Amino acid sequence: MDERMNIQWYPGHMTKTRRNMEADLKLVDAVCEIVDARIPFSSRNPDIDAICGQKPRMMILNRIDLADPAATDVWQNYWQAQGMTVVRTDCKSRRGIDRFVPAVRSMLAEKLQRYADKGQTGRALKLMIVGIPNVGKSTFINQIAGRKGAKAENRPGVTRGKQWVTVDSGLLLLDTPGILWPKFDDEEVGRRLAYTGAVKDDVLDVETLACHLAAMLWARYPEAMRARYKLDPPEDASGYDLLTEAGRRRGFLLARGEIDTERMARVLLEEYRSCKIGRFTLEDPPERTEACATN
Template sequence: MNIQWYPGHMAKTRRMIQENLKLVDMVIELVDSRLPLSSRNPDIDNILGSKPRLLIMNKCDLADPAVNAAWVQWFHDNGINILLVDSITGKGFNDIHNVSRQILKEKIEKEKSKGIVNRAIKLMVVGIPNVGKSSFINKFAGKASAKTGDRPGVTRGKQWIRLKNGYELLDTPGILWPKFEDPEVGKKLAYTGAIKDEIIDIEELTCSLLEFLRDYYPEKLKARYKLDNIAELKGFELLQNIGKNRGCIVAGGDVDTFRTAGIILDEFRGAKIGNISLEKPEGLC
């Protein structure tokens, strides 16, 4: 499975980010905690250059807590400012203010020496589709300021959002990159919904996901779908067994694998199978 997706508005977003960097003090880059490397646009380092940055691992409550901790340590060891947050519960949001001001401490002190105090900190929020940017902004703002949606590609244009807590945020649409050099990256993004299901063979995708869960989270997979002895089963066999257990049967007694695949993807994305990470610091899964 070789997944590519780069709508035209994403090329426009790249130019928009580059043109507006000079207007902000710092960039908040959101990634998905379940795949912190694969959900980072590799072009973003070149786009942002030396602009101060805070990396936020969003959706941390969907990922494996032990793997989250390992990623935090890995990013710290690589000199990257990092926070774990969940935009639904608000977990981790209390730390954003202090960390942001610490990152900008030198600039804030320089402005104070010139008599400039209490100026709103201007932030740009960037990230690939479906990492939860709009939900993050709404939680940060304490109100429904940005459009939200559970499908990639909801935010299409630049919008400034004034907050009560001394910040102004510049939201941007999600930006992928023209070609995934590693096909595994495309698959992982598709697992989480960062790429539209409509352009993917979801049965093939789900078979691949099931084989990943079989290898790395077998107990969670067995518990959720009441399975036994899965070690030797291929993805399609797992898909059929789950379909039977869930009653996804069509005329003639065959399993409706398309419907079953949709159920599994929805349950994975909602963490109903469990808290699962798709990659670890010591190497991509």
């Protein structure tokens, strides 16, 4: 099975996107970044910190309903230790959405006070909303604004042009145009995005992807994997061994008794994404990565 990642990085496009964002930063009071709570590190563009400079920052940990709650606590502490305001959301169920506006006003309390001191009590706060494709940015904006104005489609590049979204009389959101992909220099970043469905399955070999996912889930959440697939592998079992055993337990057989590992691969990916195995987070904050031998 080919281990190579067939995902392209477009530096020319990203240069334009970055230039536009840097220009738009002058228009806003703070930046709100949305990430997938299952893969908070892999689901962001690493250039964001440099682009945003000293602007106040908010981190939205989205899809918390799919992530490990204990791991989400760790990530929240990590971002807060860096001086960021953190809000945890599940945009589909609107969980956490009501905390956004109060969190913005708390984060920018000093600016609001300066406005009040100048007699500008009604002056609106302006936030730039950023995030890579398929982390739920458009859905988040729609939920916050209580409308269906921004297109929320499961494909990159739908949001086009500069859009100011009115939340209320005191808050405006700038939806950033352009496709802000993460960098795929690290193959593991690309795989984690593929696990969650942020990049299409046909970009990578499905069996190879599922083997890596099986190994990761077994290392991080062995009891959940054992319960779901009745696994009892040897200590040195590979991801392919795990996939094969799971396929055997499910009765996914081909001619001559061979295991249909491709079918099992697709089942594993679907059951991971739909939380049928459990609520899992696939990475730890950077300072904990070396200590986590299973990562």
